[in-house]
Amino acid sequence: MHNAAVVILSLLVVQRLAELAHAKRNARLAFARGGREYGAGHYPLIVALHVSWFIGWITEHILRGGEIQQPWWFFVGVISLAQVMRYWTISTLGPAWNTRIIVVPGAERVTAGPFRYVSHPNYIVVLVEFFVIPLFVGAYLTAIIATALNYFILTRIRIPAEDRAVNELR
Numbered sequence: 001m002h003n004a005a006v007v008i009l010s011l012l013v014v015q016r017l018a019e020l021a022h023a024k025r026n027a028r029l030a031f032a033r034g035g036r037e038y039g040a041g042h043y044p045l046i047v048a049l050h051v052s053w054f055i056g057w058i059t060e061h062i063l064r065g066g067e068i069q070q071p072w073w074f075f076v077g078v079i080s081l082a083q084v085m086r087y088w089t090i091s092t093l094g095p096a097w098n099t100r101i102i103v104v105p106g107a108e109r110v111t112a113g114p115f116r117y118v119s120h121p122n123y124i125v126v127l128v129e130f131f132v133i134p135l136f137v138g139a140y141l142t143a144i145i146a147t148a149l150n151y152f153i154l155t156r157i158r159i160p161a162e163d164r165a166v167n168e169l170r
Helices: 003-032 040-063 072-096 121-136 140-167
Strands: 036-038 101-103
Touching: 003 040, 003 072, 003 101, 003 121, 036 140, 040 121, 040 140, 072 121, 101 140, 121 140
Parallel strands: none
Antiparallel strands: 036 101
């Protein structure tokens, strides 16, 4: 496995674990304020997809000889911009940010930050990551298959569930 792939993997694992801890804390706060969870049934599917994505690009990277694709600076730039968007989204949502869909009665719909421009900025980030990170490490099949599956789950299951939940705020 190429050193750059190890660094990416390490950073992503630390990032995801920190985000899960942050989401768990935010969920406790939301439930304490009367929050209700929506879409809990599809959450394991999302977790399974994300875990499979990690396994997929790592395995494919190793099987393809462990090379980083050129121009590496382009991939690093796109990944870095995605992270800026990720943390802009998380900071804009504040304690409302979560990996689950939890609606707190009386909460206002967030329309600041990146939400002024798009309804689901974090999902754009995830789609970019699902495609670009595997491409960066030469995992072309994972890039195509995982991104297509993620797009399907987001557009057919997750976003409709989230929109139904958020519309209850109105």
